[in-house]
Amino acid sequence: MDNIQIAEMFNRMAKLLEFKGENPFKTRAYTNAARSIKGLDEELSVLYKSGVMDSIPGVGEALKSKIVEILETGSFDAYERTIKEIPPGIMEIMDIPGIGPKMTRSFYEKLGATSVEELSKAAREHRIRRLPRMGEKHEEKILRSIVRMQQDKDHGRHPIAFAGEIAKQIRDELSSSPHIEKVVIAGSLRRKKDTVGDIDLIAISNEPEKAIRFFVNMEQVEEIVESGTSKGAVLYPGNLRVDLRVVEMASFGSMIQHFTGSKEHNIHLRKIALSKGYSLNEYGFKNEISGKLTPCSKEKEIYDFLGLEYLPPEIREDMGEIEASLTGKLPRLIEKEDIKGDLHVHSNWSDGVNSIEELAQAAIQRGYEYIAITDHSHSTGIANGLSEKRLLEHIKIIDTLNEKTDDIRILSGTECDIRADGKLDYSNEILEKLDIVIVAVHAGLEQDRNKITRRIVAALENEHVDILAHPTGRKLGKRPAYDIDMDKMISVAKENEKILEINSSPWRLDLNDTNARKAKEQGVMLAINTDTHTIEHFDNISFGIDVARRGWVESDDVINTMNLKQLCARLGILK
DNA sequence: GCCGTTTTCGGCCCGACTGTTTTCAGTCG
Numbered sequence: 001m002d003n004i005q006i007a008e009m010f011n012r013m014a015k016l017l018e019f020k021g022e023n024p025f026k027t028r029a030y031t032n033a034a035r036s037i038k039g040l041d042e043e044l045s046v047l048y049k050s051g052v053m054d055s056i057p058g059v060g061e062a063l064k065s066k067i068v069e070i071l072e073t074g075s076f077d078a079y080e081r082t083i084k085e086i087p088p089g090i091m092e093i094m095d096i097p098g099i100g101p102k103m104t105r106s107f108y109e110k111l112g113a114t115s116v117e118e119l120s121k122a123a124r125e126h127r128i129r130r131l132p133r134m135g136e137k138h139e140e141k142i143l144r145s146i147v148r149m150q151q152d153k154d155h156g157r158h159p160i161a162f163a164g165e166i167a168k169q170i171r172d173e174l175s176s177s178p179h180i181e182k183v184v185i186a187g188s189l190r191r192k193k194d195t196v197g198d199i200d201l202i203a204i205s206n207e208p209e210k211a212i213r214f215f216v217n218m219e220q221v222e223e224i225v226e227s228g229t230s231k232g233a234v235l236y237p238g239n240l241r242v243d244l245r246v247v248e249m250a251s252f253g254s255m256i257q258h259f260t261g262s263k264e265h266n267i268h269l270r271k272i273a274l275s276k277g278y279s280l281n282e283y284g285f286k287n288e289i290s291g292k293l294t295p296c297s298k299e300k301e302i303y304d305f306l307g308l309e310y311l312p313p314e315i316r317e318d319m320g321e322i323e324a325s326l327t328g329k330l331p332r333l334i335e336k337e338d339i340k341g342d343l344h345v346h347s348n349w350s351d352g353v354n355s356i357e358e359l360a361q362a363a364i365q366r367g368y369e370y371i372a373i374t375d376h377s378h379s380t381g382i383a384n385g386l387s388e389k390r391l392l393e394h395i396k397i398i399d400t401l402n403e404k405t406d407d408i409r410i411l412s413g414t415e416c417d418i419r420a421d422g423k424l425d426y427s428n429e430i431l432e433k434l435d436i437v438i439v440a441v442h443a444g445l446e447q448d449r450n451k452i453t454r455r456i457v458a459a460l461e462n463e464h465v466d467i468l469a470h471p472t473g474r475k476l477g478k479r480p481a482y483d484i485d486m487d488k489m490i491s492v493a494k495e496n497e498k499i500l501e502i503n504s505s506p507w508r509l510d511l512n513d514t515n516a517r518k519a520k521e522q523g524v525m526l527a528i529n530t531d532t533h534t535i536e537h538f539d540n541i542s543f544g545i546d547v548a549r550r551g552w553v554e555s556d557d558v559i560n561t562m563n564l565k566q567l568c569a570r571l572g573i574l575k
Numbered sequence: 576g577c578c579g580t581t582t583t584c585g586g587c588c589c590g591a592c593t594g595t596t597t598t599c600a601g602t603c604g
Contacts, residue, residue, distance in 0.1 A: 025587055029576035032587095060577050098593095100602050133595055141593090187604090200604085226603095228592050233603095243604080245591090258589090263604070270588045281589055 003037050003044055006070055009079060010034035010063075015094055016082045018101035032058035035264050037067075039319045041521070045071055089115030096145050106131055120146050144223075148239055157195035158240055159476045161506030161543065164189060167199045170242060173218060174203060179210040180246075186259040187243075191313045192546035194509045195476060198241035200259050208246035215244045251283045253296035258282035260299075264318035265311075272306050272322075314549040331552045334528075336545050338555040340563055341370035342538060344415065344438055344469055344501065344529030349394055350375035351383035353534040356401060356410065362535040364407050369564045372411035372436045373398060377425035379417040380442050386414070388430050395433060409564050411435035411573070415469055420444040422458030424465075431464035435573045438501070440469040445482050453485040460489070460498045466571055467527050467559075468493065470503040470510040478507070486515055490522050499525045499559055502551075504544025505537070516551030527559045 014030035036058040037044065047053045048071055053064060069076040093104045093116055107113040110131055111122045120143065122128055128139045171183045180203045187200025205211040212232040216224045225233040225241065233243045247255040258266060259282065266280075273280040277288050284295035285305060296302050303310050308325040312333055315321045324330045345359055346352030354362070356373055363371040375394065376385035386394060391414065398412040413436035417425040424431070424439060431437050439459045447455065459465060471489065472481035493500055500519050503510045508531070511519065519526060528544040530537050548558065555561045559570060567573075 023576080026576050028587070032577075058577065062576060098602070102601060133600070135595065137594060198604090226592055231591055233592090259604085261604085263588095267588055274588080279589075283590090 007034040007037040033063050087114035163196045177214040179207045180205045190260045201244045203246045205246050211246045251295040253298040254284045255282050257299045265316040268318045333549040334555045338561040341368040343372040345532045370409040372413040374413040374415040374438050377416045379425045418459040422455040438467045438469045449483040457492045460492045467499040469501045493524045499527050502528045502544045504530045504540045506543045513550035520557045
């Protein structure tokens with residue numbers, strides 16, 4: 001059991017207890033503990049073995065013994081007993097947006113609904129409107145929610161590239177309203193999460209109600225979820241929820257801080273505020289005694305007030321950033337300007353669109369010192385992978401181009417397939433002739449954990465290999481990461497001084513933030529590459545930078561922040 | 576169930592909106 005699974009088990013327990021109507025603070029204790037566990041740097045199983053499981057915030061004696069029980073048996077008695085009392089479909093009912101534990105309980109007790117299907121039937125038969133505090137509108141809302149939930153197979157998460165585009169369009173449209181002075185993007189989009197659940201926008205306006213009316217009446221809105229005096233929420237096509245908060249200039253900093261989140265980060269900040277005698281909300285600091293509100297027009301004022309260094313949005317996850325800020329140990333996060341070149345680029349020799357010259361020109365325009373042309377190897381037949389003979393010609397062409405220009409250095413490389421048995425697609429004699437060797441898995445993604453881990457480990461142990469590309473193979477919304485032992489992969493990379501890639505393609509973002517942070521902490525070097533197949537893809541680098549920043553990655557952790565001379569020294573390129 | 580630089584008991588992050596009822600519970604972010 002890893003930390004995520006244990007945290008999930010506590011979260012499920014909290015939901016079950018809420019349904020049962022237990023003391024809400026007891027259920028919150030489970031939620032708090034789950035959040036705290038998710039933020040741990042070290043696996044609980046490791047902490048337990050070394051006997052240092054004390055001092056996890058929110059985990060006291062009772063929950064600690066439950067963690068031990070989970071680690072030893074895979075579950076805990078209280079959970080098993082509770083789940084047996086409750087019909088299995090109940091959890092699913094609580095997952096319907098707009099329906100919480102209280103309503104679920106009422107539907108169960110008064111209507112006997114134990115599944116989404118039964119609830120849906122009850123709504124269609126108008127039995128829900130007869131319940132206390134229920135009515136016609138609730139009935140309709142429930143039916144709509146159920147339909148939407150069943151249509152939404154991706155669990156409501158949208159890749160950042162998709163949601164980001166829509167957000168910018170909506171921002172621009174809102175900005176055209178005469179009632180709105182300025183619109184900014186907040187929420188997980190501002191924190192640059194790889195996928196987002198919704199779009200959060202903040203508008204500055206002196207006429208909030210008119211601003212909200214403009215918002216909910218925009219052309220593409222499919223459904224109005226909420227429309228109040230300072231807040232509106234709508235659904236866009238694709239079941240994409242968009243929230244707008246309207247605020248006056250004086251509280252703008254407080255509002256954007258609040259709605260940038262994360263929720264966990266904010267809860268932590270509010271606790272610090274309380275310890276100083278203030279409560280913190282989206283309008284400012286409120287003195288607990290006098291009740292006087294101090295609004296913040298700039299976000300930085302909030303962190304100043306709390307005695308914290310300003311925290312970049314990307315790391316506001318309550319994953320240690322507040323402690324790091326208090327102890328002066330905040331990382332200086334990498335920036336796009338630190339990148340000196342791209343080490344994963346495809347030309348029209350394999351499945352890329354552009355010639356090597358065109359790619360080199362585009363890289364020069366972006367101010368790069370170098371690029372590596374890393375076309376596919378022959379196993380990737382569908383991508384017109386290069387035979388050994390074509391690869392040798394490829395190297396020659398690149399040599400010739402390098403002789404013609406001083407503006408950029410083109411490195412000869414490959415994205416060499418790691419075959420199903422862990423062998424590489426080219427012989428060592430060939431690999432030796434290249435400046436840089438990237439390896440990657442493109443087939444046999446369904447192998448079991450041991451097999452695929454061994455396969456990648458074997459590749460990382462090859463002396464000619466430099467970088468492992470898109471290390472987990474995931475594609476957002478399309479396929480999950482392959483089942484790999486990440487800790488093992490990182491430690492092998494470390495031992496063999498190999499580099500792990502953060503692939504910047506917005507559909508990959510692989511390594512992800514969590515794994516990038518893990519690799520960095522273990523001292524493994526990273527590369528932030530675009531996997532460019534057409535020159536526009538070079539611009540995807542910003543997505544990779546976002547992931548790296550979320551992973552607390554600094555410039556020194558990334559190989560392609562090196563200048564050409566340093567890079568050649570690190571990769572052992574002599575000429 | 577957790578937690579404490581006034582506390583080992585009595586608190587526990589904070590506010591908007593909806594739908595219902597007429598003062599608020601439930602849900603959400």
